[in-house]
Amino acid sequence: MHQIPDPDQVFPNEYKTSCFIKNVVKAPNIFIGDYTYYDDTVDPAGFEKNNVLFNYPEFGDHLIIGKFCAIASGTKFIMGPANHRVSSITTYPFHVFGGAWQENTPPHLDQLPRKGDIVVGNDVWIGRECVIMPGIKIGDGAIVAAYSVVVKDIPPYTVFGGNPAKFIKQRFDEELTELLLKFAWWDLEPETLVEVLPLLCDPDLEKVKQALKIRLTATK
Template identity: 75%
Template structure:
């Protein structure tokens, strides 16, 4: 029996700086896929408290992160309740301070703009100290450069960076991306993935393309 890493443990290796974060999440509106890790030399298991900001499940938005994502130290996900009302002459949140202010203003959550769920695909690499804003959708296989602020959706297998993050280039050509999105290796069973690892890590992309086509079109 192969010693395949267990996605249901907190620390996957001896260094204990990388944490499989699905195993330390408690909020009902946060969903993390298998093998997605957060790396932090100080407090990797504090991801929910330190890196998911302004989360209020009652507001209705979700944070969904796929499988096999690599999230570097300091990355933060901003949830919808971080926003302020912007459809009136003031953005000040009078309601949250109680008393007569609360009695004379609409409920706070009902005034906030709703951006929807924040969804990160599979096999996404997020560099150090990035900020992901509410409602953003990040496609499978994307790379987000260090200290980027992501305010818009990112297509699969794109490289983006900057503040606000802008498109830099595609990682592969359209045909190759289509093959990767069809194969969906992140959904493989453990033994099948183990057998597939040499191809996943092969730098000879021409060889990978040929083998992917063979696998997909021979079905």
Template identity: 70%
Template sequence: MQRIPDPNVVFPNSYGTTCFLKNVITAPNILVGDYTYYDDPVDPTGFEKNNVLFNWPEFGDRLIIGKFCSIASGTQFLMNTANHRISSVTTYPFHVFGGAWEEHTPPHLEQLPFKGDTVVGNDVWIGRESLIMPGVKIGDGAIIAARSVVTKDVGAYHVVGGNPAKFLKKRFSEDLIDLLLQVKWWDFAPEKLVGILPLLCSSDLEQVKKRLQDIVATL
């Protein structure tokens, strides 16, 4: 019987720096898929506390991260409550300081702009010390270069980088991207996934494309 890595353990290997995130998340508005890991030599299990900033679940936004994502050390996600009111002549948050200021201003959370959920697809690689801004949607298979500040949505299998992050290239041809999005290998049962690992790790993209076409034909 094959030994397949268990998605329900905290530390899946002997390094001690790699943590399967879903097993250490407690906030109800942070959802993480199987096998997505965070790597940090200092505190990998502290991701929720150290890397998801200004998270107040009662505000209504969520951080949703898919399966098989690789999140490098120092990556941070900024949630919606990090924002300030921008519809008035001042952005200063008088209300949070209490007293007469609180009495003469609307409730703080009600004043903040809401940009919706932050969503990361499957098989996304986020480089070291990147910052993902509130409400951003990152497609399946995307790559975020190290120290990027992601302020806009990122397409599936796109590579972006910089501050602010800009489109650099597509990883593959449109045909191959379309096949990958149809196959959705990240949803395969563990035993079936083992069988196509050589294909997923092959650099012969033409052969990969042919095999994926065969798989799509059976779906």
């Protein structure tokens, strides 16, 4: 048997700057996969408090992050209640200040636009100080460049960056991308994953492509 890192550890290595955040998040509307980590030299275990902003579970939206994601220091996920009413003349949230203002306006959360869940796929790398806006979907294997503000969905295995974040390039050709999505290595059993790690880290992409074809054919 191999000695495999434990997904249920809070700090998986001696440096204690990387935190497997599924083990520290408590909000009922946040779901995070195994081995996804947040890296921060100050408070990596404070991810929920410091990096998921305006999260009120009663609003109904969710933050869903897949397995094996790498989230760099300062990245912020902006949840739906951060929004203001935009369907009327003013965006000012009179209701939250009480008194006659509250009596003469609809409940605050009921007025806000509904953008839906933030969903981040598997094996996604989000660079330092990124901002992910409400309702955004980021596909498997995507990379978000540091200091980006993500306001539109990001397809699998692409690189986006900037403010607002825009398409920079495809990571791989269409054939390899399709093979990777079918292979879904993040769902492998731990011992099987150890066996394929050399393949996942091999820069010879043509070799990887051929190996994936063989593996996928064998599983049919």
